Amino acid sequence: xxxxxxxxxxxxxxxxxxxxxxxxxxxxxxxxxxxxxxxxxxxxxxxxxxxxxxxxxxxxxxxxxxxxxxxxxxxxxxxxxxxxxxxxxxxxxxxxxxxxxxxxxxxxxxxxxxxxxxxxxxxxxxxxxxxxxxxxxxxxxxxxxxxxxxxxxxxxxxxxxxxxxxxxxxxxxxxxxxxxxxxxxxxxxxxxxxxxxxxxxxxxxxxxxxxxxxxxxxxxxxxxxxxxxxxxxxxxxxxxxxxxxxxxxxxxxxxxxxxxxxxxxxxxxxxxxxxxxxxxxxxxxxxxxxxxxxxxxxxxxxxxxxxxxxxxxxxxxxxxxxxxxxx
Amino acid sequence: xxxxxxxxxxxxxxxxxxxxxxxxxxxxxxxxxxxxxxxxxxxxxxxxxxxxxxxxxxxxxxxxxxxxxxxxxxxxxxxxxxxxxxxxxxxxxxxxxxxxxxxxxxxxxxxxxxxxxxxxxxxxxxxxxxxxxxxxxxxxxxxxxxxxxxxxxxxxxxxxxxxxxxxxxxxxxxxxxxxxxxxxxxxxxxxxxxxxxxxxxxxxxxxxxxxxxxxxxxxxxxxxxxxxxxxxxxxxxxxxxxxxxxxxxxxxxxxxxxxxxxxxxxxxxxxxxxxxxxxxxxxxxxxxxxxxxxxxxxxxxxxxxxxxxxxxxxxxxxxxxxxxxxx
Numbered sequence: 001x002x003x004x005x006x007x008x009x010x011x012x013x014x015x016x017x018x019x020x021x022x023x024x025x026x027x028x029x030x031x032x033x034x035x036x037x038x039x040x041x042x043x044x045x046x047x048x049x050x051x052x053x054x055x056x057x058x059x060x061x062x063x064x065x066x067x068x069x070x071x072x073x074x075x076x077x078x079x080x081x082x083x084x085x086x087x088x089x090x091x092x093x094x095x096x097x098x099x100x101x102x103x104x105x106x107x108x109x110x111x112x113x114x115x116x117x118x119x120x121x122x123x124x125x126x127x128x129x130x131x132x133x134x135x136x137x138x139x140x141x142x143x144x145x146x147x148x149x150x151x152x153x154x155x156x157x158x159x160x161x162x163x164x165x166x167x168x169x170x171x172x173x174x175x176x177x178x179x180x181x182x183x184x185x186x187x188x189x190x191x192x193x194x195x196x197x198x199x200x201x202x203x204x205x206x207x208x209x210x211x212x213x214x215x216x217x218x219x220x221x222x223x224x225x226x227x228x229x230x231x232x233x234x235x236x237x238x239x240x241x242x243x244x245x246x247x248x249x250x251x252x253x254x255x256x257x258x259x260x261x262x263x264x265x266x267x268x269x270x271x272x273x274x275x276x277x278x279x280x281x282x283x284x285x286x287x288x289x290x291x292x293x294x295x296x297x298x299x300x301x302x303x304x305x306x307x308x309x310x311x312x313x314x315x316x317x318x319x320x321x322x323x324x325x326x327x
Numbered sequence: 328x329x330x331x332x333x334x335x336x337x338x339x340x341x342x343x344x345x346x347x348x349x350x351x352x353x354x355x356x357x358x359x360x361x362x363x364x365x366x367x368x369x370x371x372x373x374x375x376x377x378x379x380x381x382x383x384x385x386x387x388x389x390x391x392x393x394x395x396x397x398x399x400x401x402x403x404x405x406x407x408x409x410x411x412x413x414x415x416x417x418x419x420x421x422x423x424x425x426x427x428x429x430x431x432x433x434x435x436x437x438x439x440x441x442x443x444x445x446x447x448x449x450x451x452x453x454x455x456x457x458x459x460x461x462x463x464x465x466x467x468x469x470x471x472x473x474x475x476x477x478x479x480x481x482x483x484x485x486x487x488x489x490x491x492x493x494x495x496x497x498x499x500x501x502x503x504x505x506x507x508x509x510x511x512x513x514x515x516x517x518x519x520x521x522x523x524x525x526x527x528x529x530x531x532x533x534x535x536x537x538x539x540x541x542x543x544x545x546x547x548x549x550x551x552x553x554x555x556x557x558x559x560x561x562x563x564x565x566x567x568x569x570x571x572x573x574x575x576x577x578x579x580x581x582x583x584x585x586x587x588x589x590x591x592x593x594x595x596x597x598x599x600x601x602x603x604x605x606x607x608x609x610x611x612x613x614x615x616x617x618x619x620x621x622x623x624x625x626x627x628x629x630x631x632x633x634x635x636x637x638x639x640x641x642x643x644x645x646x647x648x649x650x651x652x653x654x
Contacts, residue, residue, distance in 0.1 A: 030475040081438060085431045104412045104478060107434060111408060111441065112471040118445050119464035126457040130449060133460065137446035144439040148357040151431060 001311045002055040004318065007048045014065055015047070015072065022116075033097045033109035034116070037080055038073070040092045046071045046179040052314060053183030053197055056307050064186045067132065070120035071179050074136075077113035078143055080106055085151065090227075114140075128186055135185070139178040146171025159237040161246075165206060172212075173205025196305045203298035204319050210291045211322055213238040217275055218284070229271035235260045239287045240278050248281035295319055328638045329382040331645065334375045341392055342374070342399065349443075360424045360436035361443070364407050365400070367419045373398045373506040379641060380510030380524055383634050391513045394459065397447035398506050401463075404440040405470055407433055412478065417554075441467075455513055462512070466505040473498025486564040488573075492533060499539075500532025523632045530625035531646050537618045538649055540565040544602055545611070556598035562587045566614045567605045575608035622646055 015038075023035035047068035054061035082088070083096040084106050090096060098106035117136075124132050149167040153159045181198040189197075216231045217240055231238050244256060256277050259270055278284050298319050302312055342365075350362035374395035381388035409415070410423040411433050417423060425433035444467075451459050476494040480486050508525040516524075543558040544567055558565050571583060583604050586597055605611045625646050629639055 027472055027475045027479065029479060030472060081434055085434060107408055107412060108471060108474055108478070111438075112468060114438065114441060115464055115467045115471065118460070119468060122457060122460040122464055127453075129456050129460070130453040133445070133449040133456065137442055137449055140442045141439055141446060144435055144442065145354055145357060147435055148354045151435070152354065152356060 001307075001314065002052065002061060004048050004052060004314055007051045007055070007061070008044055010062060011044060011047050011051060011065070011068055015044070015069060018069055029101075029105065030109055030112055033080075033101045033105050034113050036100065037076055037091075037097050037109075037113075040094055042072075042076070042092060044072060046075055046175060049176065049201065049318075050179040050183035053180040053189075054187040055183075056187070056305075056311055057184055057189040057193070058187035061183070061187065064124075064183060066120045066123035067182055067186055068179075070117040070136070071175070071182070073113055073120060074117035074140060074143075075175060077110050077117065078147070080110040080113065082147060084110075085147070124186065132182055132185055135178055135182060139174045142170045142174045146174075153237050156237075159242055161239065161242055164237065164239055164242055168206055168209040169202065172209040173202045176205035176208065177201030193305050193307075196301050200298045200301040200305075200315065200319075203294045203301065204322060207291045207294040207298065207319070208322050210239055210287055210294070211325060213240055214284075214287055214291070215325075217278060229267065229275075232271050232274045233267055239290060240283050241274075243286045244278050244281045244283035247283055247286065248277060252277045252281055291323060295323055328634075328641065329379065329388060331375050331379060331641055334378045334382070334388070335371055337389060338371060338374050338378060338392070338395055342371070342396055345396055356428075356432065357436055357439055360407075360428045360432050361440050363427065364403055364418075364424050364436075364440075367421055369399075369403070369419060371399060373402055373502060376503065376528065376645075377506040377510035380507040380516075381514040382510075383514070383632075383638055384511055384516040384520070385514035388510070388514065391451075391510060393447045393450035394509055394513055395506075397444040397463070398502070398509070400440055400447060401444035401467060401470075402502060404437050404444065405474070407437040407440065409474060411437075412474070451513065459509055459512055462505055462509060466501045469497045469501045473501075480564050483564075486569055488566065488569055491564065491566060491569055495533055495536040496529065499536040500529045503532035503535065504528030520632050520634075523628050527625045527628040527632075527642065527646075530621045530628065531649060534618045534621040534625065534646070535649050537566055537614055537621070538652060540567060541611075541614055541618070542652075544605060556594065556602075559598050559601045560594055566617060567610050568601075570613045571605050571608045571610035574610055574613065575604060579604045579608055618650055622650055 019035050019038045022031050022038070025031040050068045050071055051061045051064060054064045058064075079091060080097050083091055084098045084103060088096055089099050094100075096106070097109065101109070117140075118133075121133060121136055122129070146167055146169070149163070150171055153163075153167065177198045178201070180201040181194050184194045184197050213231065216228065216238070219228055221228045230236075231241075235241070241260075245253070248256060255273065259265070259274055262270070299316065302315055302319070305312070346362050346365045349358050349365070352358040377395045377398055378388045378391060381391045385391075406418060407424050410418055411425045411430060415423055416426050421427075423433070424436065428436070445460075445463075448460060448463055449456070473494055473496070476490070477498055480490075480494065504525045505528070507528040508521050511521045511524050540558065543555065543565070546555055548555045557563075558568075562568070568587075572580070575583060582600065586592070586601055589597070626643065629642055629646070632639065
């Protein structure tokens with residue numbers, strides 16, 4: 001078993017070389033934006049999870065670098081196109097690709113990035129490729145479905161918690177689950193252990209997204225790296241808003257409706273007022289409880305995997321760190 | 328060997344079922360635009376070429392339907408995203424996806440369509456998948472590179488014929504070549520024959536695009552299905568414009584420069600004037616000669632393929648039909 005820290009460093013080193021190669025490929029205007037978006041960073045959670053899962057069943061997890069790079073490429077492609085669709089000007093503290101370059105650039109470089117991820121994947125061991133490609137492409141489609149639901153929610157008056165959880169399962173959790181399962185598959189784990197890792201990833205991925213929504217409301221701007229309260233300003237139907245609408249009293253409900261229907265408002269004032277309603281209504285507590293539920297569900301799956309308890313340490317720590325992460 | 332006509336009909340029948348399935352998949356707003364763009368039609372040249380190439384080396388080419396569908400899906404994805412980038416409002420006589428739905432819809436449905444093509448491909452015979460996926464993903468990247476060069480040419484003052492030919496090789500020809508080679512690979516043809524089919528497709532694909540540029544100037548609107556003179560109005564640096572700039576006399580050169588620098592003009596008048604310069608300068612003849620050159624190059628490759636002469640009939644007819652096609 002290899003530590004997250006070790007895998008992150010070794011992945012990052014090889015990935016930086018990959019980024020350099022991409023950057024120097026012609027046409028530069030196609031590959032430049034790809035290198036730009038990859039070089040900005042990110043937590044590289046998905047490739048590390050893939051390599052770690054592989055390290056649980058194989059002594060040579062680093063041979064699976066192409067698959068890890070494929071997942072990171074695909075994830076960054078989705079961010080790139082999501083930013084166009086969401087008109088998001090900033091990503092990881094720097095201008096998004098469609099702002100720094102152009103919208104056409106962002107569309108085409110994103111397309112190329114998505115295809116590059118499949119090209120990377122084609123380097124997998126031939127005997128493993130059919131099942132790995134099937135999982136990867138199915139997951140990739142699900143991520144698009146998740147983004148579609150997310151966009152549709154903006155137009156809908158009401159979204160239920162069940163619909164919201166299904167959306168984040170597709171948009172966020174399946175790719176985390178796919179990372180873990182792909183690592184295990186490449187390392188030759190049997191179907192049951194692969195599936196348990198997938199289920200662990202799915203539950204943890206949902207908890208991860210719930211924490212992301214939470215941090216948007218209760219996080220520290222400096223450590224989170226994003227503007228706090230963005231979701232509140234946009235009336236984004238997160239677990240917090242959906243729960244608050246359901247749980248709050250009449251007085252807070254009319255206040256909440258007033259704030260969400262105002263088109264002209266002081267951002268700071270709205271954020272503080274809505275945050276207070278989230279806390280008072282119990283929506284904050286309910287969201288934390290839901291996170292805990294998915295965390296525990298993940299741990300339950302982890303416990304069933306046929307590896308030693310000490311081999312589960314990193315994944316267990318990763319799962320608890322999610323609940324208390326600040327960035 | 329199976330005829331194009333037979334393969335077109337049998338492909339279309341199965342593909343329509345596929346389109347129906349896509350149309351009925353949730354979220355409808357993601358899959359609807361995909362079904363819309365696929366149902367509008369098109370000539371289905373690429374899947375027919377794939378299946379025909381397969382039929383030259385296998386008695387059961389229809390088992391390769393998923394790969395044929397993958398290529399058709401990928402081709403239609405590129406049209407969908409190209410239309411956003413080129414601000415093209417009409418495709419095959421009906422509103423483009425970004426006009427009929429929305430730009431976000433066109434971006435996301437296009438993304439899903441590109442991924443669906445890889446998902447389709449994952450159904451290929453496992454032993455063939457690594458090589459087929461490598462060729463397909465490399466080709467797909469090249470198509471993006473071609474589109475990038477095409478967009479860059481709009482900003483450039485001068486484009487040479489060599490640069491233009493490289494652009495259409497990437498944007499159009501490699502996917503036609505890939506279709507033929509994939510069919511042959513799946514059917515178990517040896518490497519030399521696969522490569523010869525690829526080279527035939529590459530040459531014919533370039534001739535195909537040159538004829539497309541030609542039809543934009545000299546075609547009949549009713550049979551071509553597109554507005555005639557679109558390239559002329561936009562000063563698109565096609566083989567005709569590049570050749571005319573090089574070949575024409577001083578008087579025509581200043582006329583041409585005048586027309587291409589005017590931002591306000593009568594479309595009909597510009598089209599007629601530029602068309603006359605294309606004819607008078609010899610650019611029209613030069614373009615036809617170039618088409619003939621690539622046609623002959625393709626036939627030379629076809630002649631070397633280790634199949635009987637009568638088995639080459641359909642591809643030979645296809646190549647000559649390209650030179651005289653009107654749509």
